[in-house]
Amino acid sequence: MNETIETILKHRSIRQFKNEPLREEQIRTIVSSAQAASTSSYIQAYTIIGVKDPEKKKKLSELAGNQSYVEANGHFFVFCADLYRHERIGEWEETNVIPSLESTEKFMVAVIDASLAAQNASIAAESMGLGICYIGGIRNDLESVSELLGLPERVIPLFGLAVGYPEGISDVKPRLPMEAVYHEDSYQSDETTMKADLDRYDETISSYYHARTAGKRSDRWTVQMAKMLSGDKRMYMKEFVEKKGFNKR
Known part of the structure; x- marks a missing residue:
């Protein structure tokens, strides 16, 4: 077993970080690693927002359900599905790309591209001795998150990624067999x-x-899942996604 596989198998979410910001070199390495991920048809349909502003991080923490580690970390990334630049390309090249951008296929491509990039970023960060935690809570109120980050049409914030120096190390949580x-x-x-x-x-x-x-x-995992799936959550998503210009066809 090599070091890369060992790093992957030792993954655990970190929810308490030391008060130490990442260096610019570390940030660039993490983003470069994200960009090295596979991308469908070379479309690269994502953007990564690095949030340093303390007030913005505090607001994102509140929007994500008052998760303290959204505010207190070494650096906070927001991964976005992004077809905005591709719409601009269509205009500049005088080509009608709108039907394609509004398709379910391109929505899936953007979400998948962003997810692949994020996992590359996570493995890179963990290989550097840093801890990470994915933050789906920003989807509690994507309208407010989009406004806070100045996101245009055809850009959807999908999830956050808190990265930093771990304050403590939790056990690896067992996965399904x-x-x-x-x-x-x-x-x-x-x-x-x-x-x-x-x-x-x-x-x-x-x-x-x-x-x-x-x-x-x-508690048992099946009980957790039954309880979680029994309630409605973020049921505004379809309307928001279509409003942003995705998944209309």
Whole structure:
């Protein structure tokens, strides 16, 4: 096993950072690593906003549900799906690109491109001894986030990435068993097998929480998922995405 794989397998979310900003060299390395990620048809349909302004970070923390580590970190990145520059390219090249930009396909391309870039950035940061935490909470109010960051039409903030020097290291959280996520040749939909895999995983997660919290918590993953998925959350998203000029066709 090489160092890269070891770094990937040791991933854990860090939610407490030292009061030490990243150096410009580190920021540039992380962004360069993000840009090295694969991109569909070379379209590079994303933009990364680095947020340094303390007031903006504080506001983003509030919008994300008062998550303190959105404000207190070494650097905060916001990854955006971005087709704005491509619309401008269409104008400059006198080519009608609007139907393509409004397609579900290009919406997916932009989201996937941004996600691939972000994961490259995360691995780069962790390989440098830094910790990271993805922040989906900025999607609580994308209208306000877009206004705060001055995002034009055809640019959607997807998630944040808090990066910094870890104040403490948490345990690696167990993932689903490989058999549950890796199927060969066809999807394995046998419910008996699936239920057995998830039952074993529930035992693993329950033990993990019990040990981590000294017995104060021992909930099962399937219970977590059922509870989380039973409620409506961010149901404004379709309207917002279409308003931004994405996913109309």
